[in-house]
Amino acid sequence: MSGGLVVLASTVKDTLANVERYVDGNLAGGADHLVVFLDDPADPSTAPVREFLDAHPHATCVVADETWWTDKRPEQLNTRQRVNANVVKALLSTVSWADWVFHVDADEIVQIPRAVLSSVPSSRAAVSLAPLEAVSRKHWEGDPTWFKRLLDEPDLVLLKTLGVIDRPANGAYFHGHVEGKSGVRPTLDLWLTLHHVVDEEKDEVSAFTHPDLRLLHYESYSGEDFVRKWTSILAAGPKPAFRPGREPTAVALQTLISKGLTPEQAEPYLMRIFERTTEDDFDALRDLGLLEHVDPLAGPHQPAALPDDSLATLLAAVRPEKKRPFHHGTSPDQVRKILDRVAASSSGGSGLRGFLKR
Numbered sequence: 364m365s366g367g368l369v370v371l372a373s374t375v376k377d378t379l380a381n382v383e384r385y386v387d388g389n390l391a392g393g394a395d396h397l398v399v400f401l402d403d404p405a406d407p408s409t410a411p412v413r414e415f416l417d418a419h420p421h422a423t424c425v426v427a428d429e430t431w432w433t434d435k436r437p438e439q440l441n442t443r444q445r446v447n448a449n450v451v452k453a454l455l456s457t458v459s460w461a462d463w464v465f466h467v468d469a470d471e472i473v474q475i476p477r478a479v480l481s482s483v484p485s486s487r488a489a490v491s492l493a494p495l496e497a498v499s500r501k502h503w504e505g506d507p508t509w510f511k512r513l514l515d516e517p518d519l520v521l522l523k524t525l526g527v528i529d530r531p532a533n534g535a536y537f538h539g540h541v542e543g544k545s546g547v548r549p550t551l552d553l554w555l556t557l558h559h560v561v562d563e564e565k566d567e568v569s570a571f572t573h574p575d576l577r578l579l580h581y582e583s584y585s586g587e588d589f590v591r592k593w594t595s596i597l598a599a600g601p602k603p604a605f606r607p608g609r610e611p612t613a614v615a616l617q618t619l620i621s622k623g624l625t626p627e628q629a630e631p632y633l634m635r636i637f638e639r640t641t642e643d644d645f646d647a648l649r650d651l652g653l654l655e656h657v658d659p660l661a662g663p664h665q666p667a668a669l670p671d672d673s674l675a676t677l678l679a680a681v682r683p684e685k686k687r688p689f690h691h692g693t694s695p696d697q698v699r700k701i702l703d704r705v706a707a708s709s710s711g712g713s714g715l716r717g718f719l720k721r
Contacts, residue, residue, distance in 0.1 A: 367462030368395040368667055369480070369546075372451040372555075374427070374444045375469040376402045378591070379411045381581075384506055384659075385469045388579070390421055391662035393475030394465070396669055398678075400427045400447045402440070421666050423674060434685035441557060442690065444468075448555045449689040453698050454677040456549040457706065460670050463490070465546035466555040467578070470592070472659045473544075474577040483571045488553055489560035491570035493577050494543045495655060497584035499643045501634075507584045509645070509654045513541060518653060527644050538641050539582030545570055551698055554691035561691055579659055589637045590630070612640045673709075680709040 371394045375382060386397060399416050401409055404426045416424035425431065427447065437443050448466035455461035463480065465473060473492060483490055495510035514522075519531035528535045542558035553568060554561050560568040583589040615636055619629060648654050684704065688697040 367460050369393060369463045369475065370395065370451065370455060370461055371397045371465050371467050372448040373397065373467055373469055374400040374402050374447045377469040379415060381469060382412050382415065386419060386422055388472035388659035390666045391660050391664055392473045393477060393664045394473055395666040397422045398425065398451045400425045402427055402443060404428050420668065425678060431682055432686060433683055434687055445556055445691065446686050446689050450681060450686060452547060452549050452555055453551060453689060453702060454681060456551055457702060458673050461549050463546045464549055465544060467544050470581040471544065472579040474579065476575050477664065479573050479575050487571040488548045489568045489570040490546045490576060491572050492543045494541060494580050495577055496537050496539055496580045496582055498645050498648065498654060499538060499584050499641050500645055501586045501642060503585050507581065508656055508658055510579060510657055511536065511648065512655055514653065527647055539580050544578050551695040556691060563695065565692055579657060583641050586634050586637045589641055590633045612636065676709045677705060680705040
């Protein structure tokens with residue numbers, strides 16, 4: 364690694380408190396700059412989030428409204444996430460100061476020791492972050508600091524036998540994804556998906572792994588967050604695709620919400636779904652030594668500042684362009700044509716280099 368910056372790309376609709384945790388944690392955990400796309404900028408609750416991001420020196424806020432989605436906003440949240448991440452990746456392929464781009468969500472915090480990242484061979488274009496999932500409890504005093512790690516078969520069998528999980532599999536132990544997240548060196552012939560890096564044929568690229576390259580995932584860590592997150596997901600567009608283990612929960616929540624109950628009437632039923640499907644046996648997991656105590660704000664990383672205004676200039680120049688060509692499975696030639704226009708319209712920006720990496 365040449366000592367360049369690490370950039371995260373995220374598509375966000377969340378509370379100010381959660382976005383503050385996301386920004387502070389990721390900067391402490393190894394990121395230098397965050398590009399945050401506001402997925403529902405018309406929502407009044409987004410105003411304080413935008414104000415916070417606009418004022419932060421290590422964040423760039425992108426309002427993903429109709430002036431961003433000039434070729435029609437994709438209905439699926441997952442599609443919007445992938446497109447936005449690959450817009451950032453493509454734009455950063457044109458500057459000299461960005462070495463890695465990671466695609467994460469607002470409830471995720473990277474743990475990327477820069478010494479480890481520096482050890483990635485130059486021949487490896489992708490790295491993978493293994494997930495640690497916050498223990499899910501009804502209430503936390505402050506943010507969670509206890510996390511579940513992926514387990515091997517004997518521990519999973521033990522938890523199944525004890526009745527802690529329904530089946531001896533990490534997919535039953537974790538409530539969110541078990542794939543983790545990935546980063547890529549900025550280039551046009553590789554794409555970021557939700558969890559992996561793929562090539563032009565959509566084949567997964569083998570990623571560099573290391574025990575210290577990890578991701579903290581705050582998946583439904585409390586009853587309140589469970590209700591907020593799932594109702595937000597279900598309201599974000601057509602019914603999203605969930606892995607099989609979570610589909611019944613999505614159906615139950617969607618059905619309950621459709622009953623037209625007031626928030627006060629729905630709350631005890633939402634909490635019952637949380638208790639039956641998501642709440643973890645914190646005491647048992649801790650007693651068995653299966654949890655890790657992590658303070659995400661204790662990371663030693665000091666984020667570097669952007670060297671120039673090229674990122675803002677490029678994002679402004681790409682705003683009127685069609686965004687669907689940035690989705691994986693599209694020919695890199697289409698993105699090259701867009702970047703040629705972006706380069707021409709942003710020729711006054713600083714820090715831009717030719718498109719030699721393409």
